[in-house]
Amino acid sequence: MGLVQWLKGQFLCHLVICYGFFVSGLLINLLQICTLPLWPINKQLARRINCKLGYSLTSQSVALLEWWSGTEVTLYTDPENYQLYGKENAIVVLNHNFEIDFLCGWTFCERFGVLGASKCLAKKELSYLPVIGWMWYFLEMVFIKRKWEEDKSNFVQSLQNLRDYPENFWFLLHCEGTRFTEEKHRVSMEVAEKKSLPKLKHHLLPRTKGFWVAVQNLRGTVAAVYCCTLNFRNNETPTLWGVLNGEKYHPDLYVRRIPLESIPEDEAECSAWLHKLYQEKDKFQEDYSQTGCFPGPKVTPPRRPWALINWLGWTCLLLYPLCLLLVQLVNSGSILTIMATVAFCAAGGCYWNI
Numbered sequence: 105m106g107l108v109q110w111l112k113g114q115f116l117c118h119l120v121i122c123y124g125f126f127v128s129g130l131l132i133n134l135l136q137i138c139t140l141p142l143w144p145i146n147k148q149l150a151r152r153i154n155c156k157l158g159y160s161l162t163s164q165s166v167a168l169l170e171w172w173s174g175t176e177v178t179l180y181t182d183p184e185n186y187q188l189y190g191k192e193n194a195i196v197v198l199n200h201n202f203e204i205d206f207l208c209g210w211t212f213c214e215r216f217g218v219l220g221a222s223k224c225l226a227k228k229e230l231s232y233l234p235v236i237g238w239m240w241y242f243l244e245m246v247f248i249k250r251k252w253e254e255d256k257s258n259f260v261q262s263l264q265n266l267r268d269y270p271e272n273f274w275f276l277l278h279c280e281g282t283r284f285t286e287e288k289h290r291v292s293m294e295v296a297e298k299k300s301l302p303k304l305k306h307h308l309l310p311r312t313k314g315f316w317v318a319v320q321n322l323r324g325t326v327a328a329v330y331c332c333t334l335n336f337r338n339n340e341t342p343t344l345w346g347v348l349n350g351e352k353y354h355p356d357l358y359v360r361r362i363p364l365e366s367i368p369e370d371e372a373e374c375s376a377w378l379h380k381l382y383q384e385k386d387k388f389q390e391d392y393s394q395t396g397c398f399p400g401p402k403v404t405p406p407r408r409p410w411a412l413i414n415w416l417g418w419t420c421l422l423l424y425p426l427c428l429l430l431v432q433l434v435n436s437g438s439i440l441t442i443m444a445t446v447a448f449c450a451a452g453g454c455y456w457n458i
């Protein structure tokens with residue numbers, strides 16, 4: 105293991121990264137609160153400012169994936185459609201098998217310039233996450249409790265609000281509704297059997313209502329559905345912890361662009377259409393497990409420097425007061441305080457590395 109790789113695994117590096125992320129996040133949340141008085145006066149400007157602020161936070165995790173761990177996602181897609189990515193609004197349908205699937209999505213958002221405005225249909229609990237959840241509130245993320253009667257009106261209203269969104273956005277929908285596990289797969293295949301639907305091997309049975317409501321309410325706003333199928337080479341099981349430790353992963357993403365007009369309007373037909381889409385996605389995953397690749401030409405959109413510049417900027421800005429504090433601590437001459445600080449860091453390091 106080289107020195108750089110060793111350093112990436114050290115507690116002190118992790119401490120600096122997490123400190124930068126959370127403190128910059130809190131400052132960004134504060135700036136977002138400051139935009140509140142602007143909303144009734146100039147809503148579109150307030151939204152644009154929030155997109156930039158959102159970018160400044162989200163891109164730090166993208167920088168961690170792209171620059172710290174060196175992970176490059178390979179895209180399999182039609183070159184004609186490639187020209188359109190980032191230039192139109194889209195609903196993204198993505199499988200939900202991996203701990204870092206959202207990060208792989210974000211890296212594409214970054215490369216196609218829609219990271220600040222990217223959105224998701226997320227469970228309500230995520231809106232309470234400090235920093236990230238609070239930021240999403242200002243980015244008009246759509247949250248659901250997964251109790252349809254309670255969600256219905258808020259869900260529709262949140263989608264309608266996006267009709268005049270001033271920046272291009274991608275709206276991520278994990279139609280499976282939860283991350284894949286063997287147990288959830290077994291239960292959902294029982295449902296498939298009851299409904300006389302073909303069994304899926306690599307996916308849970310998709311929940312269809314959210315997709316139908318999103319498509320219906322975003323007609324005229326969104327140009328296409330991007331059907332995205334993600335997998336990792338060599339049966340890798342990527343984790344956020346691995347990314348933080350600088351581990352490099354090898355994701356492949358297959359993207360098909362489906363014009364929104366081609367999706368049926370009727371609920372039952374739309375639902376059948378989505379089930380068919382998942383049967384196709386399942387076939388792609390099965391082929392991937394046999395051949396190690398998806399259909400179509402490969403391309404790796406170029407990495408842009410902005411995520412790194414933003415990350416380094418925040419780190420320098422926030423390390424400065426931390427260093428001042430440490431200098432003051434040493435100058436204070438209090439052996440007890442110095443020893444308590446060293447003991448805290450050592451204990452943190454031991455705990456972190458267990």
Ligand SMILES: CC/C=C\C/C=C\C/C=C\C/C=C\C/C=C\C/C=C\CCC(=O)SCCNC(=O)CCNC(=O)[C@H](O)C(C)(C)COP(=O)(O)OP(=O)(O)OC[C@H]1O[C@@H](n2cnc3c(N)ncnc32)[C@H](O)[C@@H]1OP(=O)(O)O
Pocket residue numbers: 189196198206208209210212213222223224225226227230248250251252274275276277278279280281282291292295308309310311312313314315330332359
């Ligand atoms: C080039 C481009 C490349 C890449 C870009 C990729 C991505 C980047 C884009 C954006 C990124 C932005 C942000 C992302 C960042 C972080 C967020 C990450 C993750 C968040 C993840 C989540 O929070 S997932 C959880 C929340 N989401 C969902 O739940 C969505 C899916 N669910 C739905 O849509 C549901 O329909 C619903 C919740 C809206 C409503 O559900 P409900 O159950 O009430 O209704 P349904 O009709 O859907 O289902 C009822 C029927 O289902 C049957 N049933 C029962 N049990 C099961 C089962 N186990 N499996 C399947 N079906 C089941 C039941 O029988 C009912 O059938 P009926 O016939 O009786 O209707």
Ligand SMILES: CCCCCCCCCCCCCCCC(=O)OC[C@@H](O)COP(=O)(O)O
Pocket residue numbers: 121122125164165168200206227230236281282283
């Ligand atoms: C530079 C520092 C980088 C630190 C990176 C931190 C980034 C944090 C981003 C948090 C994004 C959280 C996304 C979580 C995805 C998720 O939680 O999905 C939930 C679904 O499965 C449904 O769950 P379930 O309740 O099990 O059905």
